[in-house]
Structure formats: C-alpha cells, structure tokens
Amino acid sequence: MAIMLTQILFIIPLLICTKAQNQQQMTTVTPVRYALILRELADVTRGREALQVKVKQYRETYDQLQRKTAADKAACRCSSNTAVAFTAHLDKEITVLGLDQPLPFDNVTLNEGNAYDARHAQFRAPFNGTYQFFASLTSNAGYQLAAQFMLNGSPVINIRTGNDNQFHTATNGLVVHMNAGDDLWVQHAHSVADSNRLFHGEGLLTTFSGYLVNKD
Structure with missing residues (x-):
C-alpha cells in the first residue's frame, strides 16, 4: 500500500508538468506558424475581394437588364389599343x-x-x-x-x-x-x-x- 501511494505521488507531478507543457505549446506561436496564419489571412482577403468584384459586376449587369426591360416596355407597340x-x-x-x-x-x-x-x-x-x-x-x-x-x-x-x-x-x-x-x-x-x-x-x-x- 505504501509503495502504491509513493507511485501515485510521483505520477501526479509528472502529469501536471506534461499538461503545462502542452498548454505552453498550444499558446506559443512560432514564426513558421505565424507566417502560415498570415498567408491564410491573405488568401481569405483576396477571396473576399474577388467575390466583391463579382457581386459588383452582377449588380451592374442586373441594372443594365432592368433599364433595357423598362425601355422595351416603354417602346412596346403590342398594347391592346393596337x-x-x-x-x-x-x-x-x-x-x-x-x-x-x-x-x-x-x-x-x-x-x-x-x-x-x-x-x-x-x-x-x-x-x-x-x-x-x-x-x-x-x-x-x-x-x-x-x-x-x-x-x-x-x-x-x-x-x-x-x-x-x-x-x-x-x-x-x-x-x-x-x-x-x-x-x-x-x-x-x-x-x-x-x-x-x-x-x-x-x-x-x-x-x-x-x-x-x-x-x-
């Protein structure tokens, strides 16, 4: 029984130390990891800018179609009075x-x-x-x-x-x-x-x- 208690008292500090090391590794950002994060952020930013450009193009196309449809309706000669x-x-x-x-x-x-x-x-x-x-x-x-x-x-x-x-x-x-x-x-x-x-x-x-x- 004394031997088992001694072993437990030895293992507990070891586990605490290991957990502390893991937490330190998780919270520590290395230069390589930082560079990867910056690259991912840049990719996301470029993707967002590309989407914004496409949305703008679609809106301009939609506005053109709206204007054309309105002009066609105004010029239509097929009304019931003809x-x-x-x-x-x-x-x-x-x-x-x-x-x-x-x-x-x-x-x-x-x-x-x-x-x-x-x-x-x-x-x-x-x-x-x-x-x-x-x-x-x-x-x-x-x-x-x-x-x-x-x-x-x-x-x-x-x-x-x-x-x-x-x-x-x-x-x-x-x-x-x-x-x-x-x-x-x-x-x-x-x-x-x-x-x-x-x-x-x-x-x-x-x-x-x-x-x-x-x-x-």
Whole structure:
C-alpha cells in the first residue's frame, strides 16, 4: 500500500508538468506558424475581394437588364389599343357576280379596331405593319368560282374552286406588308366564264378574315 501511494505521488507531478507543457505549446506561436496564419489571412482577403468584384459586376449587369426591360416596355407597340382583327362571312346566296365585283362578306362577327368596312367589303390598314388574311369560297354544284385578293387594286393571290356536281370550297391566304391606308379585299375574277355563283347553303361556308401580325 505504501509503495502504491509513493507511485501515485510521483505520477501526479509528472502529469501536471506534461499538461503545462502542452498548454505552453498550444499558446506559443512560432514564426513558421505565424507566417502560415498570415498567408491564410491573405488568401481569405483576396477571396473576399474577388467575390466583391463579382457581386459588383452582377449588380451592374442586373441594372443594365432592368433599364433595357423598362425601355422595351416603354417602346412596346403590342398594347391592346393596337389590336386589329376581323371575321366576316357571306349572308346570302349569290347567283350572279359582276365582273371584278368585290365579294360581299357582309355579316361581320368580329371587327377589332374597326378596320373592316362591310359596306364595301374591304379592309383598310390602320397601321404600317404585317397582316395575315384568309378567305374560303364555296361555289354552287356544277359551277366553278375564281377570285383574287386585291391590294390597292392589284391582284396578289388567287382562289379557284372546282366545278363538278357537288359544291366546292377553296381556301387561300397570304401574309402581306401594308401601309396605313392601304386597302385589301377579295374580288370576283372574270377569267372563268361560269364563275358567277356563291353558295350559301347552311351559311358560314364563304368567309373572309384577317388580323395584324406585327406593327412597324
């Protein structure tokens, strides 16, 4: 028992001394360790500066995009007050079409922008821009029908139906640039002798429609 007590009394000072040495080593900064700390600090500082530069660049880019978006919105020509679109159809059967007579699409079901004039069966462009038009014509059985899209009095595209014992429907369309005030209509062409009848039947078979694709 005395021997064990002596050993314990010997070990305790040794442990205390060892702990004190370890604490001294932990709190003591050598020149090498100090240099490493300075290098790490410099790396962190450079990284922070690089991030700050990137953040500044991103902010400048974002501000530029914001200004561009605002300018685009201010210059946008696609607001609802420029909407132009119409649809009209034949409201009765036509048995005799006159030479070069505009086809009478007199029943108007849509006329956004009021650019279509049913009295003269023609469309007048309210703006400079690109427009698209479609027409479907139905002829009586045994008759064929020839017509043309007319732009300011000049033909730009043709439509022609067949002429067997059934009524026939022909459809054509075009995309065209028009200036404000230009007129477009569908006109009976006299190139075919018996091209003078439009079939009505149950209706909605002979139609004319168009709309503004893009304003200049």
